[in-house]
Amino acid sequence: MSEVVNSEGAKKKFSHPKGLYVLFTAEMWERFSYYGMRAILILFMTTDMAAEGLGLTTETAGAVYGLYTASVYLMTLPGGWLADNIFGQRKAVFYGGVLIMIGHLVLAIPGSPAIFFTGLAFVALGTGLLKGNISTLVGELYENEDGAKRDAGFSIFYMGINLGSFFGQLFVPLLAEYNWHLGFGLAAIGMFFGLIAYKVYAPKYLKEIGVEPKAKSIEKTGKSNNSVTLGIIAFILVLLVTLQLLGHIDVTTATGIAQALGLIIVVITMGYFINILFNGGLNLIEKKKVTVIFILFVGIAIFWSGFEQAASSLNLFARDFTNRFIGGWEMPAGMLQSFNSGFIIIFAPIIGALWVKLAARNINVRTPFKFAVGLVLLGLGFWVMVEAAQVAASGAKAGMFALILTYFLHSIGELTISPVGLSATSKLSPKKYLGQMMGIWFVGAALGNLIAGLIGGNFDPENVLEMPNIFLNVVWVSVGAGIIFFAASPFIKKWMGEVT
Numbered sequence: 001m002s003e004v005v006n007s008e009g010a011k012k013k014f015s016h017p018k019g020l021y022v023l024f025t026a027e028m029w030e031r032f033s034y035y036g037m038r039a040i041l042i043l044f045m046t047t048d049m050a051a052e053g054l055g056l057t058t059e060t061a062g063a064v065y066g067l068y069t070a071s072v073y074l075m076t077l078p079g080g081w082l083a084d085n086i087f088g089q090r091k092a093v094f095y096g097g098v099l100i101m102i103g104h105l106v107l108a109i110p111g112s113p114a115i116f117f118t119g120l121a122f123v124a125l126g127t128g129l130l131k132g133n134i135s136t137l138v139g140e141l142y143e144n145e146d147g148a149k150r151d152a153g154f155s156i157f158y159m160g161i162n163l164g165s166f167f168g169q170l171f172v173p174l175l176a177e178y179n180w181h182l183g184f185g186l187a188a189i190g191m192f193f194g195l196i197a198y199k200v201y202a203p204k205y206l207k208e209i210g211v212e213p214k215a216k217s218i219e220k221t222g223k224s225n226n227s228v229t230l231g232i233i234a235f236i237l238v239l240l241v242t243l244q245l246l247g248h249i250d251v252t253t254a255t256g257i258a259q260a261l262g263l264i265i266v267v268i269t270m271g272y273f274i275n276i277l278f279n280g281g282l283n284l285i286e287k288k289k290v291t292v293i294f295i296l297f298v299g300i301a302i303f304w305s306g307f308e309q310a311a312s313s314l315n316l317f318a319r320d321f322t323n324r325f326i327g328g329w330e331m332p333a334g335m336l337q338s339f340n341s342g343f344i345i346i347f348a349p350i351i352g353a354l355w356v357k358l359a360a361r362n363i364n365v366r367t368p369f370k371f372a373v374g375l376v377l378l379g380l381g382f383w384v385m386v387e388a389a390q391v392a393a394s395g396a397k398a399g400m401f402a403l404i405l406t407y408f409l410h411s412i413g414e415l416t417i418s419p420v421g422l423s424a425t426s427k428l429s430p431k432k433y434l435g436q437m438m439g440i441w442f443v444g445a446a447l448g449n450l451i452a453g454l455i456g457g458n459f460d461p462e463n464v465l466e467m468p469n470i471f472l473n474v475v476w477v478s479v480g481a482g483i484i485f486f487a488a489s490p491f492i493k494k495w496m497g498e499v500t
Ligand code: GLN
Pocket: 031, 161, 304, 418, 445
């Protein structure tokens, strides 16, 4: 890594390790394929067979969307384990990319739902291997004491993520207008480019990083956990059977399976935290910090459960109730989601600079407050959608501006929550649980995505009058959660100790 001292001598400018740009490129193309495909997923599933869609009901399609996107993030847990214990991060990322590409190729084959679900499964498994491990590799490019450089590296990496998703959400929906499977095929080509870049440049620029599996990580908490794990599994089974018998969950439907998965995630996560707090060998200070991680987990799950409706309910709203004409050209519905990534690319540096500026004036905006702001912004975005849905309920079409404004508010919210929460989680975590706590972060994304799918499933294009209410409920939950974060922030701050 080269370091340059600039002319004033005081401020050191530095260049990032070249490996960062290899990982940037690979992740950019991976996100191109992921978000590109996701932008058309629910549209494809709910389109009639006559128009070459899958002809599923919105409810089933929403549940499948939730199950798929949740699995993508849940799979990062076994993906991390496989890398740590068997493959090493480097190979895990490559194999993941290959599986993702195969998945998109399978999706590109027109045919039965069985082929389609096989494709989705490949993409989910592949992303599990790639997504978490590629971030781990980014972290490993920097020495431990390089905190600020590492943060800067992750910001650049986040740009790669959003550049990829921006173009994916632009081009995949555009091609899908002609033929769904061309859209899926383009996602495969995107991943192919990522793989080539990775294969050619990783050996040169990543050198030995991530080649050997870390192997030792998991062991530690061994024995006493077995009974806890069995206890949790037994509890979940009893709960599921009871709910099935009472008729609250019907696991023979996609919605029921999604609800069951949501329940399983919630129970296991709570069991995990309770176990760590009582059996984890932590002192009081560490226990308080772990409790804060749990609180942040709840916050991020609520945030994603609204935000990730971009490709479920908001996508359906874009298709069915939004006037997407620009002159004589009608913008494909899925394309509107690219506004999110576009706003992130523009505003990430601005928001980053804002925190630095405020800090320079001794105003340190701390994590719980930023969470409160993000959740309120999420709510405001949905409030715009309530208004738009009212227009739709009156029989007219809403203007595109509503969705664009919503994405703007959500993007600023994303910037005040997502990078902040990730970094706080890593700093609050006791060292020996770091890997697992980062896993918990992805579980938060999984839970949020699942709920976003289930809410999207409630979206009934035949029942327009219900729509404002669906969005209004999201407003209450997110603004409510924001207010709670705001009110609790003095306590949370105390428990966080020196961590900002
Ligand atoms: N957009 C970000 C990414 O794809 C964050 C998504 C998430 O964690 N839900 O990496």
